[in-house]
Amino acid sequence: MENVRLRFAPSPTGPLHIxxxxxxxxxxxxxxxxxxxxxxxxxxxxxxxxxxxxEENIKESLKWLGMDWDEGVDIGGDYGPYRxxxxxxIYEEAVNKLLAEGKAYYCFCSEExxxxxxxxxxxxxxxxxxxxxxxxMTKEEQEAxxxxxxxPVVRFKVPEHEEVVIDxxxxxRVVFETDGIGDYIIVKSDGIxxxxxxxxxxxxxxxxxxxxxxxxxxxxxxxxxLLYDALGYEKPQFAHISLILGKDRSKxxxxxxxxxxxxxxxxxxxxxxxxxxxxxxxxxxEGEEEIFDMERLIAxxxxxxxxxxxxxxxLDKLKWLNGMYIRKTAPERLLEFALPHLINAGLVGEEPTxxxxxxxxxxxxxxxxxxxxxxxxxxxxxxYQGQVVYGDGVLDELRELGDTAVTVMTAxxxxxxKMEAVTSESYKAMLKEIKKETGxxxxxxxxxxxxxxxxxxxxxxxxKLAVIxxxxxxxxxxxxFLTFMKELS
RNA sequence: GGCGCGUUGGAGAAGCGGCUUAACUCACCAGCCUUUCACGCUGGCAUUCAGGGGUUCGAAUCCCCUACGGGUCACCA
Numbered sequence: 236m237e238n239v240r241l242r243f244a245p246s247p248t249g250p251l252h253i254x255x256x257x258x259x260x261x262x263x264x265x266x267x268x269x270x271x272x273x274x275x276x277x278x279x280x281x282x283x284x285x286x287x288x289x290e291e292n293i294k295e296s297l298k299w300l301g302m303d304w305d306e307g308v309d310i311g312g313d314y315g316p317y318r319x320x321x322x323x324x325i326y327e328e329a330v331n332k333l334l335a336e337g338k339a340y341y342c343f344c345s346e347e348x349x350x351x352x353x354x355x356x357x358x359x360x361x362x363x364x365x366x367x368x369x370x371x372m373t374k375e376e377q378e379a380x381x382x383x384x385x386x387p388v389v390r391f392k393v394p395e396h397e398e399v400v401i402d403x404x405x406x407x408r409v410v411f412e413t414d415g416i417g418d419y420i421i422v423k424s425d426g427i428x429x430x431x432x433x434x435x436x437x438x439x440x441x442x443x444x445x446x447x448x449x450x451x452x453x454x455x456x457x458x459x460x461l462l463y464d465a466l467g468y469e470k471p472q473f474a475h476i477s478l479i480l481g482k483d484r485s486k487x488x489x490x491x492x493x494x495x496x497x498x499x500x501x502x503x504x505x506x507x508x509x510x511x512x513x514x515x516x517x518x519x520x521e522g523e524e525e526i527f528d529m530e531r532l533i534a535x536x537x538x539x540x541x542x543x544x545x546x547x548x549x550l551d552k553l554k555w556l557n558g559m560y561i562r563k564t565a566p567e568r569l570l571e572f573a574l575p576h577l578i579n580a581g582l583v584g585e586e587p588t589x590x591x592x593x594x595x596x597x598x599x600x601x602x603x604x605x606x607x608x609x610x611x612x613x614x615x616x617x618x619y620q621g622q623v624v625y626g627d628g629v630l631d632e633l634r635e636l637g638d639t640a641v642t643v644m645t646a647x648x649x650x651x652x653k654m655e656a657v658t659s660e661s662y663k664a665m666l667k668e669i670k671k672e673t674g675x676x677x678x679x680x681x682x683x684x685x686x687x688x689x690x691x692x693x694x695x696x697x698x699k700l701a702v703i704x705x706x707x708x709x710x711x712x713x714x715x716f717l718t719f720m721k722e723l724s
Numbered sequence: 725g726g727c728g729c730g731u732u733g734g735a736g737a738a739g740c741g742g743c744u745u746a747a748c749u750c751a752c753c754a755g756c757c758u759u760u761c762a763c764g765c766u767g768g769c770a771u772u773c774a775g776g777g778g779u780u781c782g783a784a785u786c787c788c789c790u791a792c793g794g795g796u797c798a799c800c801a
Contacts, residue, residue, distance in 0.1 A: 246801045279801055346799075353798090362726040363797065388799055402727095404730075415727050415797080423799040430801045454728060454796040477730080477794095484793060515749090519737060523748045542737080543729075544792065549736050552750055562763070604762050668757075681760025693761050 238273025240444045243297070243304075244434065246278040249290035250495040251296035253487060253548065254449055254479045257513045261447050261476060261541075263302045264514070265532045271444070275307035276317040276437060280427050296496035300506050301529055303645055314441040319433050326428040329436055329466060330389055330421065338465045339421060341387040342369040342378055355719035364417025365390065389422035390463065391432075399457040404445070405541045411457040419458055431455055435462045447474045447538075450545075474538055476517050477545045487548050499553075503576055503609025510558040516546040522586065526559060554607035561603055566596065572609050573599040580613030601699035619704055623690045623712050625719055633686060633723065640683035641675055641720050647684060648713045651706060662701040687716040 243259040246249065251259075259275075264272035279285040294309065306312030316322055333339035343366075353363040370392065381387070421432035428436075438446060453475045463470045481491030493499060499509055507528060510609040514532050515525065516542050527535065561569065574595055577583040583591045596643065598616060605611055627634065633640065646669045654661060664682070670676040675683075684697055688709060695699060701709060 244801095278801060284800070307765070342799095346747075349799090357725075360725050364726095409728070411727070417797085420799055425799080427799090429799070449795095450729070452801090453793055455801090457728095475729090482735085486794065515736080519748085521738090521748095525749055540738090544732095544737090545730065547736060549750075552736060593787085664737060666759090677759050683760090685760065691761085695762080697760075712744085 238442070238444060239266060239269040240274065241266040241271060241447065242274045242276055242307075242441065242443050243302075244276045244278050244436070244437070245293050246281060246284075246430075247286060247293060248281060248284035249289055249292075250497055251293040252494045253496065253513070253516075254494075255293075256296065256300060256478065256496050257516055258448055258476065259297060259302055260300070260510060260513050261518075261536075263448065264447075264532050264536045265445065265528075265538070266305075268536060272305045272312075273302070274312065274317070274441065275304040276441070276449075277308055278319050278430060278434065278437075280319050280430060280433055282320075282425075282427070292495075292497060294498075299500060300496065300510055308549075316437075319428075319437065322433075322437065323427070325436055325440060326422070326433055330428070330432075333391070333421075333465060334389065336465075337392070338389050339389050340370060340372070341381070342418075342420070343380055343385055343387045344368055344388045362415060364415075365419070370418065375576055386424040388420045388424050390418040391421045391458075391465070393461060396514050399460050401456050401460060401473055402455075403453070403456075404472055404538050406453070406475055406543055407476075409453065409456075411454075413457070413461070416458060416461075421462075429510070431458045432462060435459050435466070435468070439455075439463070439466075439468045443471050445472045445474060447476060450475045452645060474541070476541055479516055480545045480547045482547065482549075482588055484545070484547065484559075491548065492550060492717060499586050501610075503612070504553070504557050505560045505571065505572065508553070508560040510675060511560070511663050512553045512556050515552075515598050516548065517542050527558070557619060560605040561606065561609075569599050569603060570596050573612055576609045576612050577616075580617070582613055597699070600704055601695045601703065605693070605695055616703065619689065619700065620708065623688070625686075625690045629690060629692060630723075632682070633720070636679065636683055636686070639675055639679050640687060641717065643669065643680055643683040643721075644687050644713050644716055646673060648710065648717075651710055651713065654706060655700045657706045657709065659698040659702055662698045666697075676677055688712050 243255075243262050243263040245255050246260075255433075263273050265271070275294070277285075277290055279290070297304070304310065306314070307317045311317070311617070334341075336478065341598070348368075349365070352366055356363045369387075393413050393416050395414060399411045399413060401409045401411070402432070403409055419431065420429050422428050437443075456473060456475070460470060479487045481487045483491075487494060493502065496509070500506070510529060510532070512528050513526075514527060514536070516535060520527065520535055521540065536592065564572075570592070574587065574592075577595050577598075578585060578587070583595055587595065599612065602612060602615055606615060647665070650665050650668070654665075666680065670680055681697065682692065683693060686692060688697070688700065688704065704712070
């Protein structure tokens with residue numbers, strides 16, 4: 236493929252959300268795959284909702300995920316500017332052309348009138364669409380009303396009884412009837428073009444070759460195609476990827492949990508895990524491997540393997556993936572991600588000392604197999620440092636262990652009291668001794684200690700945990716355990 | 725309501741008319757490994773593809789109808 240130019244064109248009306256990030260990712264991957272250009276442009280014509288903060292958030296999120304653009308906002312390029320509000324002259328020229336050719340017209344209808352019209356149509360069970368009241372207005376009337384200072388909108392004159400065919404790269408051939416589409420607004424009364432119009436001009440002038448976007452735009456596409464035709468432009472290839480749904484199969488929204496990329500960053504997800512997860516939302520690899528770094532994604536990704544059916548956001552899978560990535564991340568990088576969470580939880584000072592760093596490193600290494608995001612790290616630590624709770628889950632096991640556990644813990648307490656501090660080595664040595672003295676080993680020994688100390692059958696190696704807890708807390712918990720066992724029997 | 729899209733196990737999904745006695749992944753269960761747990765490894769887990777018709781020697785795969793779920797019909801993008 237030649238001259239592959241793909242774009243991500245968000246509107247800066249909020250933080251970058253999961254769906255947007257996935258659209259960006261697919262565009263990014265394909266651009267890289269075919270040695271093309273990936274550009275980022277801002278669709279900021281909604282003055283009320285657009286904000287500089289949102290734009291910053293979007294750019295930051297993209298960079299965090301590892302999607303740097305070759306062209307676009309901030310860095311410029313040959314087809315700029317890359318914010319729609321800075322491109323108004325381009326749109327104006329096109330509107331004038333359409334107006335002059337009679338392919339568009341001024342509409343003076345008030346919002347109240349239009350609302351009323353729509354209401355009546357819905358009441359009659361019809362498709363709400365503009366009736367075309369201003370379509371045949373005389374030149375004289377137009378001029379007069381313009382002269383009076385009235386601010387009209389510009390509507391595109393939709394051809395009647397035609398079919399618009401879209402050959403979508405993922406959905407195949409999709410046909411729309413123009414009769415179902417009313418003359419739609421292309422320029423608002425304040426002179427600012429509307430998305431469906433601006434997007435066409437931008438994609439044309441920026442020489443976009445493929446438009447990959449969410450399925451919610453599929454029904455917009457005929458409107459845009461009509462404009463390409465009216466303006467005499469060549470159409471790009473379209474690919475509409477399915478929506479991202481929540482667990483209950485409704486469109487992914489706040490009530491399904493976090494939707495923004497930064498939220499996942501804050502919860503302690505690794506960017507590479509999120510990228511991997513996002514790629515799997517709608518795309519499926521050929522083999523059985525599901526762990527893909529960006530490089531492999533670029534190598535293996537194809538639109539042919541993008542699904543038409545909606546993708547469901549499965550948080551469990553994200554967690555699993557994140558855990559996988561956490562486990563293979565190098566210690567230094569692991570620390571880099573873990574530290575902010577430890578600081579936030581007050582486990583480490585704002586300006587960590589060398590000792591604190593060493594401690595943080597030790598803890599993260601010890602617990603990395605047991606967390607699925609860094610946000611869980613301080614929670615786990617605090618759990619080990621607080622009161623032990625013996626939940627229903629471990630009661631059966633405790634009853635089974637019975638006296639064995641009591642014997643083990645009594646011995647542990649005895650030895651602990653004689654020790655000043657606990658290290659990983661001294662702890663291991665202690666357990667070995669107990670094994671020799673009591674003859675209890677293996678699962679009976681380890682499980683007794685583990686459950687007694689943590690109230691859980693699962694967790695990090697006990698010698699590491701011993702260091703995290705410290706001698707005093709272990710003594711405390713050991714006592715508590717013996718008391719608890721007395722009550723249990 | 726119109727238009728358009730989708731519907732495969734507990735969950736995410738592959739499948740594009742015979743190679744399917746329906747991949748793979750998560751979750752779950754069992755075994756191995758580890759003096760314990762986790763990690764890892766091995767195995768188990770849909771006689772069935774929303775329901776009903778049809779086409780065909782043959783259908784999860786093609787056609788029609790029904791049901792259900794999203795999307796869209798804005799001076800939002």
